[in-house]
Amino acid sequence: MEVEIKFRADESVEDRIRSVAEFICEKVEEDVYFNSQVRDFRESDEALRVRRDEEEVRLTYKGPKVDPETKTREEMEVVVNDYRKALEILSRLGFRVIRKVVKRRRIYRYGEVTICFDDVEGLGKFVEIEVNSDDVDSAKRKVFEVAELLGLDPSNSIRESYLEMLMRDTSTSEA
Amino acid sequence: MEVEIKFRADESVEDRIRSVAEFICEKVEEDVYFNSQVRDFRESDEALRVRRDEEEVRLTYKGPKVDPETKTREEMEVVVNDYRKALEILSRLGFRVIRKVVKRRRIYRYGEVTICFDDVEGLGKFVEIEVNSDDVDSAKRKVFEVAELLGLDPSNSIRESYLEMLMRDTSTSEA
Numbered sequence: 086m087e088v089e090i091k092f093r094a095d096e097s098v099e100d101r102i103r104s105v106a107e108f109i110c111e112k113v114e115e116d117v118y119f120n121s122q123v124r125d126f127r128e129s130d131e132a133l134r135v136r137r138d139e140e141e142v143r144l145t146y147k148g149p150k151v152d153p154e155t156k157t158r159e160e161m162e163v164v165v166n167d168y169r170k171a172l173e174i175l176s177r178l179g180f181r182v183i184r185k186v187v188k189r190r191r192i193y194r195y196g197e198v199t200i201c202f203d204d205v206e207g208l209g210k211f212v213e214i215e216v217n218s219d220d221v222d223s224a225k226r227k228v229f230e231v232a233e234l235l236g237l238d239p240s241n242s243i244r245e246s247y248l249e250m251l252m253r254d255t256s257t258s259e260a
Numbered sequence: 261m262e263v264e265i266k267f268r269a270d271e272s273v274e275d276r277i278r279s280v281a282e283f284i285c286e287k288v289e290e291d292v293y294f295n296s297q298v299r300d301f302r303e304s305d306e307a308l309r310v311r312r313d314e315e316e317v318r319l320t321y322k323g324p325k326v327d328p329e330t331k332t333r334e335e336m337e338v339v340v341n342d343y344r345k346a347l348e349i350l351s352r353l354g355f356r357v358i359r360k361v362v363k364r365r366r367i368y369r370y371g372e373v374t375i376c377f378d379d380v381e382g383l384g385k386f387v388e389i390e391v392n393s394d395d396v397d398s399a400k401r402k403v404f405e406v407a408e409l410l411g412l413d414p415s416n417s418i419r420e421s422y423l424e425m426l427m428r429d430t431s432t433s434e435a
Contacts, residue, residue: 121353123298131352133353146353161348161349163349167339170337170338174319174336174338178296178298178308179299180353
């Protein structure tokens, strides 16, 4: 399970992250999200994604969110050796591209907790605090502890994915 | 494009292969074939497969056969880093396992032509003669030349996949 909370953030939040956590790396992540013809993933709250960064390409399935306070959901992922072919195979299998999400991500580590400071094209800056664990309760405690350490108020956390936020903005601007 | 012809074969065919072609390797390939809920791949003549051998795992999409004389069809493939997760992701995306096909394959090379001597569980021994190329006409000439070199009669070639042969046998024995 991917146990995660997310907040809007500014540079001062990243200063606090830097003061407590270990910097791991910075990368640009280019995500292509797909929808299914079998069921609408916007309604079923699932996600199918091909992610490319400077190092590798990953194919990821995410199940529906299972927790009212966090973005916690099941995540399954494989590394694949070819970005174009992965997109093409999904297209041939009947999946349709919803849209691309691009962000610059700086990754920090605090014990078992991964902290991502994200600058998302079209959305702005966010922090994601995440633990991958099947012990959801313990993982939730850890991510909320880190949020508190960073001065973030859990009541301001955002359960929407970047994709959902971008799609909402698109539909609003079209309306 | 995967341009391919296939024949039933016995040990004498492999002796002839050995006398003209270079032996590359022997491996056991374990293939899991999936069907789609969007369209029945048995009717659309497509295939979705996860293949595992001793070295790696590959996810493969095959389009419908496009040539009356051969098994020629479009093939797209990525290497993935985890067999179980690949199966699980496809299952979550709504694909259903049709069946597993297991074979011991000895691979030989003759110029650009790949010759596979296969012993398929439940079906017996076959030879597949294959060229991967977008120039289908030239590739067809090459695979037919190798068939002739091996003393195989093109009129005996088999267009059915191992999966189709196994499914036919199953439905016959159930009838």
